[in-house]
C-alpha cells in the first residue's frame with residue numbers, strides 16, 4: 001500500500017535525510033566505541049505514490065536509509081508506524097530485502113516511542129541516534145521532544161509551521177479552548193505566552209462608547225512560529241540548524257525542516273546539506 005506523494009518537497013526531504021545519514025555513518029565509522037541507531041518516528045509503508053495509480057512510486061525514507069551500506073550500516077533500525085497496514089508493508093519489505101539488518105518495526109504512537117527511546121538511551125549510554133520525525137501536522141507533543149534532553153540524538157524534525165500552528169492561530173485571535181490546548185501541547189508553552197507572542201491587543205470604545213478589546217495577529221506569523229519552535233528546541237538541544245523551507249505549489253510555507261543536536265560538527269553538516277543544494 002503506497003502513500004501519496006506530496007510534491008517535489010517530499011523527495012527533497014528524503015534526499016536531505018539520506019545525505020545526512022551518509023555523512024553521519026562516515027563519521028561514526030571512525031568511532032567504533034559507539035553503536036548507531038536510526039529511529040524513524042513516522043516511518044510510512046516504505047513506498048510513496050507519485051500519482052493516483054500505484055505504478056509511479058518512489059522509495060520512502062525508511063528504505064533509502066536501509067539501503068545505505070557504505071562505509072557502514074546502522075547497528076540498529078527502529079521504525080514506528082501507527083497505521084497497521086503500512087507497518088505490515090514495511091515489515092514485509094524489510095523481511096524480503098533487508099533481512100540481514102537489525103531492524104524493528106512497531107505499530108505504535110511516535111510520542112510513546114520517543115519517551116521509550118529516551119529511557120533506552122539513559123541505560124544504553126554507548127548508543128548514538130539519528131532520529132527522523134516526519135509527521136502530518138501537529139502530532140508530536142512537546143513533552144516527547146523534551147524527553148530527549150541531554151541525550152546523544154541528532155533529530156531531523158518536520159515542523160508544521162504553516163499547515164499546523166499557522167492555521168490554528170486565527171487572524172481575529174478567536175481560538176477555541178480545544179485549539180489552545182493543542183497549541184500548548186505542541187509548543188510546550190501556556191496560552192498567555194502564545195497570545196503575547198502572536199497577537200497585539202488594542203483596547204478602544206465602540207460607536208456607543210462601550211469598551212472593547214480587539215486582537216490583531218502579528219505580521220509574518222509563520223516565520224515567528226519557526227523562530228519560536230527553534231527557540232523551544234534550543235532549550236533541549238545545544239544547536240538547531242538552519243531550516244529547509246517546504247512550500248506548496250502556491251508558494252505558501254507548509255513546513256520548516258530542521259535538525260537539532262548537541263554536537264557542533266553535526267550542526268555544520270546539517271547546515272551545509274540544507275543550504276546550497278536545496279535553498280528555495
Ligand SMILES: C[S@@+](CC[C@H](N)C(=O)[O-])C[C@H]1O[C@@H](n2cnc3c(N)ncnc32)[C@H](O)[C@@H]1O
Nearest residue numbers: 041042043044060061081082083108109110134
Ligand atoms: C509523512 S508520512 C511518513 C513518510 C515517511 N517518513 C517516508 O519518507 O516515506 C507520516 C506517517 O506517519 C504515520 N503516523 C501518523 N500518526 C502517527 C503517530 N502518532 N505515530 C506514528 N506514526 C504515525 C502515518 O500513518 C504515515 O504513514
